Amino acid sequence: MFAVHLVSFFFSKLQEDPTKKVDRFLYAMRLHDDQLKDISARFQAEMKKGLSSESNAAAAVKMLPTHVRSTPDGTEKGQFLALDLGGSKFKVLQVKVREGMGIKRGGVEMEERTYPIPKELLIGKGTELFGHVSESLKDFLHQRNISLEKKHPLAFTFSFPCEQTALDQGFLLGWGKNYRPRGLQGKDVVQTLREAIDRTGGLDVEVLAMVNDTVATMMTCGFDDEYCEVGLIIGTGTNACYMEELRHIDLVEGDEGRMCVNTEWGGFGDDDSLNDYITEFDRDVDAASNNPGKQIFEKMISGMYLGELVRLVVLKMAKLGLLFDGRVSDALRTKGKITTAHVAAMEEYKNGLKNTKDILTELDLNPTSDDCIAVQHVSTIASFRSSNLAAAGLAAILSRIKQNRNLRSLRITVGVDGTVYKTHPQYPKRLHKVVRRLLPECHVRFVLSDSGSSKGAALVSAVAQRLASQRRQVDETLAPFRLSQEQLQLVKTRMRAGLEAGLKSKGPSTIKMLPSFVYRTPDGTEKGKYLALDLGGTNFRALLVNFKKGLQHNARLYHKIYTIPQEIMQGTGEELFDHIAQCVSDFLDYMGMKNARLPAGFTFSFPCEQTAIDTGTLVSWTKGYKATDCEGHDVVSLLREAIKRRNEFDLDIVAVVNDTVGTMMSCAYEDPQCEIGLIAGTGTNVCYMEELKNIKKTEHKFGKTEKGEKEDMVEGTEGEKNEGDAEIPKMCINTEWGGLGDDGSLDDIITPYDVEVNQNSLNPGKQRFEKLTSGMYLGEVVRQVLLDLTRGGLLFRGHVTETLKTPGIFQTKYLSQIESDRLALLQVRSILQQLGLNSTCDDSIIVKEVCGAVSRRAAQLCGAGMAAVVEKIRENRGLDHLNITVGVDGALYKLHPHFAGVLQETARILAPQCNVTFLPSEEGSGKGAALITAVARQKHD
Ligand code: BG6
Ligand code: BG6
Ligand code: GLC
Numbered sequence: 001m002f003a004v005h006l007v008s009f010f011f012s013k014l015q016e017d018p019t020k021k022v023d024r025f026l027y028a029m030r031l032h033d034d035q036l037k038d039i040s041a042r043f044q045a046e047m048k049k050g051l052s053s054e055s056n057a058a059a060a061v062k063m064l065p066t067h068v069r070s071t072p073d074g075t076e077k078g079q080f081l082a083l084d085l086g087g088s089k090f091k092v093l094q095v096k097v098r099e100g101m102g103i104k105r106g107g108v109e110m111e112e113r114t115y116p117i118p119k120e121l122l123i124g125k126g127t128e129l130f131g132h133v134s135e136s137l138k139d140f141l142h143q144r145n146i147s148l149e150k151k152h153p154l155a156f157t158f159s160f161p162c163e164q165t166a167l168d169q170g171f172l173l174g175w176g177k178n179y180r181p182r183g184l185q186g187k188d189v190v191q192t193l194r195e196a197i198d199r200t201g202g203l204d205v206e207v208l209a210m211v212n213d214t215v216a217t218m219m220t221c222g223f224d225d226e227y228c229e230v231g232l233i234i235g236t237g238t239n240a241c242y243m244e245e246l247r248h249i250d251l252v253e254g255d256e257g258r259m260c261v262n263t264e265w266g267g268f269g270d271d272d273s274l275n276d277y278i279t280e281f282d283r284d285v286d287a288a289s290n291n292p293g294k295q296i297f298e299k300m301i302s303g304m305y306l307g308e309l310v311r312l313v314v315l316k317m318a319k320l321g322l323l324f325d326g327r328v329s330d331a332l333r334t335k336g337k338i339t340t341a342h343v344a345a346m347e348e349y350k351n352g353l354k355n356t357k358d359i360l361t362e363l364d365l366n367p368t369s370d371d372c373i374a375v376q377h378v379s380t381i382a383s384f385r386s387s388n389l390a391a392a393g394l395a396a397i398l399s400r401i402k403q404n405r406n407l408r409s410l411r412i413t414v415g416v417d418g419t420v421y422k423t424h425p426q427y428p429k430r431l432h433k434v435v436r437r438l439l440p441e442c443h444v445r446f447v448l449s450d451s452g453s454s455k456g457a458a459l460v461s462a463v464a465q466r467l468a469s470q471r472r473q474v475d476e477t478l479a480p481f482r483l484s485q486e487q488l489q490l491v492k493t494r495m496r497a498g499l500e501a502g503l504k505s506k507g508p509s510t511i512k513m514l515p516s517f518v519y520r521t522p523d524g525t526e527k528g529k530y531l532a533l534d535l536g537g538t539n540f541r542a543l544l545v546n547f548k549k550g551l552q553h554n555a556r557l558y559h560k561i562y563t564i565p566q567e568i569m570q571g572t573g574e575e576l577f578d579h580i581a582q583c584v585s586d587f588l589d590y591m592g593m594k595n596a597r598l599p600a601g602f603t604f605s606f607p608c609e610q611t612a613i614d615t616g617t618l619v620s621w622t623k624g625y626k627a628t629d630c631e632g633h634d635v636v637s638l639l640r641e642a643i644k645r646r647n648e649f650d651l652d653i654v655a656v657v658n659d660t661v662g663t664m665m666s667c668a669y670e671d672p673q674c675e676i677g678l679i680a681g682t683g684t685n686v687c688y689m690e691e692l693k694n695i696k697k698t699e700h701k702f703g704k705t706e707k708g709e710k711e712d713m714v715e716g717t718e719g720e721k722n723e724g725d726a727e728i729p730k731m732c733i734n735t736e737w738g739g740l741g742d743d744g745s746l747d748d749i750i751t752p753y754d755v756e757v758n759q760n761s762l763n764p765g766k767q768r769f770e771k772l773t774s775g776m777y778l779g780e781v782v783r784q785v786l787l788d789l790t791r792g793g794l795l796f797r798g799h800v801t802e803t804l805k806t807p808g809i810f811q812t813k814y815l816s817q818i819e820s821d822r823l824a825l826l827q828v829r830s831i832l833q834q835l836g837l838n839s840t841c842d843d844s845i846i847v848k849e850v851c852g853a854v855s856r857r858a859a860q861l862c863g864a865g866m867a868a869v870v871e872k873i874r875e876n877r878g879l880d881h882l883n884i885t886v887g888v889d890g891a892l893y894k895l896h897p898h899f900a901g902v903l904q905e906t907a908r909i910l911a912p913q914c915n916v917t918f919l920p921s922e923e924g925s926g927k928g929a930a931l932i933t934a935v936a937r938q939k940h941d
C-alpha cells in the first residue's frame with residue numbers, strides 16, 4: 001500500500017503528460033523495428049519447422065497444406081451454396097459465379113443470411129452444432145425458394161485448424177476462439193457435415209470443398225487481383241495463408257507447382273518461443289481463456305482478446321493508483337467488460353476521448369480527463385502491438401515467398417478480412433506502414449475482402465471443378481502420345497520388316513538402307529592430316545584432324561562452326577555449295593593452310609545413293625534443306641564445282657559420309673565394339689555394320705567386286721573385332737530409318753498433331769518416323785498440342801497469341817530446358833516468357849507435361865527402332881547374346897534431360913538378349929569422316 005502511494009505521489013508531483021506514464025508502464029508492449037525483425041525471423045524459422053516432415057509433429061506453427069493449388073483465373077463458373085462457420089457470425093449463402101462476365105465486372109452474385117448460434121451449442125456436443133448448421137442450411141433454401149430436389153454443390157468455410165488430405169476431407173486438430181464443442185477433435189469435419197445434412201433430410205447437397213477462412217479470403221480477393229497470394233484474418237482470431245512451392249511442403253507428394261498453406265500462425269509461441277515478448281497481461285489473458293497455453297500469438301493480436309488485454313492493463317494501473325485515483329469498480333474487475341469494439345471506439349480520430357469517457361463511465365468509473373487520455377493510450381499501445389505483430393508475421397511470409405521465387409523485389413497482394421481490420425479506425429494504416437517499412441523492396445497491396453470469405457470458398461469449389469475437368473481433357477489430349485508396350489513392340493517389328501525390305505529391294509523402299517562403302521571400323525593405325533566438312537546438322541563445321549603418326553588413338557582437332565542461313569538452305573544448289581566453299585576458304589585462311597590441297601572427307605547428313613566412297617547422289621533433301629538442282633546429283637561433284645568456281649584453293653575430296661557413319665567411326669576409334677551409329681538431333685538416323693551377303697540391292701556391284709574389282713572401296717587391314725566375326729565381310733549401311741511409316745505403316749500411332757506438322761513441313765508425306773522423333777519436329781508437335789489446348793480454353797486463358805501461331809518457336813534447346821528437373825516452375829515460366837508466352841503457374845505445369853509426353857514418345861520410338869537393329873545384328877551372327885556399342889550424336893540425345901535414359905531403357909526392354917552400350921561421340925562425325933578419308937587415302941597411297 002505504501003508503495004502504491006509512493007508511486008502515485010511521484011507521478012502526480014511530476015504532473016506529466018498522462019501518456020508518458022502509460023508508455024513507461026507498458027514499455028514491454030512497445031516493440032521497436034529491431035524487435036519486430038527478430039520476431040519475423042523467429043516466425044520464418046517456425047514456418048520451416050512446420051513444413052518439414054521431420055519437425056512438423058512438434059511444430060507450434062502447423063503449416064497445414066490446404067490442397068488449394070491455384071488462385072482463380074476468371075474462368076470459374078457455377079452456382080454454389082456456402083457455409084461460413086467460425087468467425088464472429090455464422091452465415092449461409094448462395095453464390096453464383098457467372099460465366100463469361102470477366103472477373104472485374106460483378107461476375108459473382110451473392111445472397112446471404114446470418115444465423116445466430118445459441119451459446120449452449122458452442123460448448124455442447126459437436127454433432128448438435130452441426131445439426132444446427134444443416135438445419136440453418138435447410139431453412140435458407142426454403143426461405144430463398146431454392147429447389148430442394150436439385151443437387152447443390154456446397155463450399156464450407158470452416159475457420160479452425162484442420163489437417164486436410166484432400167479438398168473435401170479435413171480432420172479437426174482443435175477448436176479455438178469461443179468454440180469448445182465436444183467429440184469432434186480428430187474427426188473429419190466434412191464427413192460430420194455430410195452426416196448432419198443426411199440427418200436433417202430433404203437436402204440434396206454435395207460438399208465439394210472445405211476451406212479455412214484465410215484461404216477463402218485469399219481466393220475472394222484473388223478473383224479481382226491475380227497477385228493476391230496471401231490471405232490474412234484479423235478478426236475474432238488471427239491467421240494467415242499463402243501460396244507455397246509444393247516442393248517445400250514435405251507432407252504433400254509432388255514437387256511441381258504451388259499449394260496454399262494455412263499457417264495457423266495463432267499458435268506461434270505455444271512452444272515458449274515468444275516468452276521474452278510476453279507480458280504479465282498476456283499471461284493473465286491466456287490463463288482465463290478457453291484454451292490456456294494455446295494460440296499465444298493469436299491472444300496478443302486478435303479481437304477476441306484485445307479488449308480483455310486493455311481491461312487487465314487498466315485494472316492493474318488503477319490498482320497501482322496510476323488511474324482513477326486508485327479506485328476500481330466491479331465492472332472493471334469483470335471479464336469481457338472491455339471489448340475490441342470499445343478499443344476501436346476509444347481510438348476514433350475525433351470522438352476517441354469522448355468515447356473513452358463514456359466507456360469508463362459505463363464501467364462505474366469516474367475518470368478525469370488525464371485518466372481518459374491515459375486509457376486511450378493503453379488502447380493505442382495494445383492495438384499498435386497487435387498490428388506490429390501481425391506485420392512481423394506477414395513480413396516473414398512475404399520474405400519467404402520472395403526467397404522461394406528468387407526475386408529481388410516482389411509484387412504481391414494480401415487479401416484481408418476480420419472485424420478488427422475492418423472496424424478499428426487506425427489498424428489497416430498502421431499494419432500497411434509497418435509491413436512496408438520492414439520490407440522496403442516489396443510492393444505490397446492490401447485488399448479488403450468485400451464480401452466475406454464465402455465467395456472465395458465457392459471459388460475453391462469452382463476451381464476444383466475446373467481443374468478436374470481440365471485434367472481430364474489434358475489427359476485425353478495426351479493419351480495418344482502414351483504408347484503401350486504392345487505398340488512399341490509393333491514399332492520394333494515394323495522397323496525390322498522395313499530394314500529387311502530395304503536390304504532386299506532393288507528399287508525405292510521406305511527405309512532406304514544405303515550402302516556406305518565403308519567396310520570396317522578404324523583400328524587406330526590411321527595417320528596424317530585431313531580436312532573434314534560437316535553439313536546437315538544444326539550447323540556447318542569445318543575441321544582439321546591430325547592423326548599422330550604411330551600414336552594410336554591420338555588425334556588433334558581444330559574446327560570452326562558456321563551457321564547456314566535458312567535462305568541458303570532453301571535457295572539454289574549453286575548458292576548453297578558456293579556458301580560452303582566460302583566457309584571452307586575462311587577456315588583454310590584461319591588455319592593458314594590455303595595451299596595445302598588436303599585430302600578431305602565430306603560428312604553430308606542426307607540420304608545419298610553411293611556407288612563408291614567418293615560419290616553420292618542425293619536422293620532427296622530432308623530436315624530444313626530444300627536447295628534446288630541438287631536432288632539426283634552427285635554432291636561431291638557439286639562441291640568440287642563450287643571450289644573450282646571459287647578458283648582460290650583446291651581440295652582432294654576422298655570420301656562422302658553420312659553423319660551416322662561418321663559418328664560410328666568416330667566412336668569406334670575409341671571402342672572397337674562400336675558397330676552402330678545413331679543420330680538423334682535435328683534429324684534422326686542409324687547406320688550399322690551389315691553382312692555383305694545380306695545386302696541384295698547392290699548384288700550386281702558386289703558380284704563385280706568379288707571378282708576382284710575393288711577400285712572404289714575403302715578396304716583396309718582387319719581391325720580389332722568381335723571374336724569370331726573378323727572374317728565375315730561387312731559393309732556399313734546407312735539405314736535412313738527416318739523414312740519408316742512413309743507407306744502408312746505408322747498411321748495407327750500418328751496423332752492429328754503429327755498430321756499437322758507433316759503437312760506444314762518441307763517434305764509432306766516423307767520421313768514420318770523422323771517427324772515423330774527428331775529435334776526439328778518435336779517442338780512443332782508440342783506447339784500444335786498447345787494450340788489445341790489453348791483453343792479448348794485449357795491453356796493461356798484461351799488466348800491464341802501470334803507467338804503461339806509462329807512455327808519453330810520451340811527449338812529443341814527450349815524443350816530440353818523446360819523439361820529439366822532442376823528447374824522450378826517459375827523458371828519454366830520465364831523460359832515461356834522469353835518465347836513471348838505469358839503463362840500462369842498452371843499453364844507452365846501443362847506445357848511441361850506436353851513437352852514430356854512428346855519427347856518421351858520420341859525416345860521410346862527410337863528405343864524400339866534401336867531394339868530392331870540390335871536384334872537383327874544378333875540374329876545375323878547367330879548369337880544368343882550380343883554385346884554391342886552404339887556411337888551417338890545429336891542435340892536431342894546430348895542435351896535433353898530424359899531422352900537418352902528413356903531410349904536406352906526402351907531398347908533394353910525390347911531387346912532383352914542384347915547388351916547395348918551407348919557411347920556419345922565426343923568430336924562429332926567430322927572425325928569419323930576424317931578417319932574414313934585416312935583409310936581411303938592410305939589405301940590409295
Ligand atoms: C468474415 C469471413 O468476413 O471474416 C469469415 O466470412 C471469417 O469466414 C471472418 O472467419 C473473420 O472475422 P471475424 O471478425 O468475424 O472473426
Ligand atoms: C554433330 C555431327 O555432332 O551432330 C553432325 O558432327 C550431325 O554430323 C549432328 O549431323 C547431329 O546433331 P544435330 O543436333 O546438330 O542435328
Ligand atoms: C483461429 C483459427 C484459424 C482461423 C483464425 C481466424 O486462429 O485457428 O483457423 O483462420 O482463427 O478466423
Ligand code: GLC
Pocket residue numbers: 536537604605606607622623658659660679681682683684685686736738770
Ligand atoms: C536425316 C537425314 C539423314 C541424317 C539424319 C540425321 O534423317 O536424312 O541422312 O543422318 O537426318 O542428321
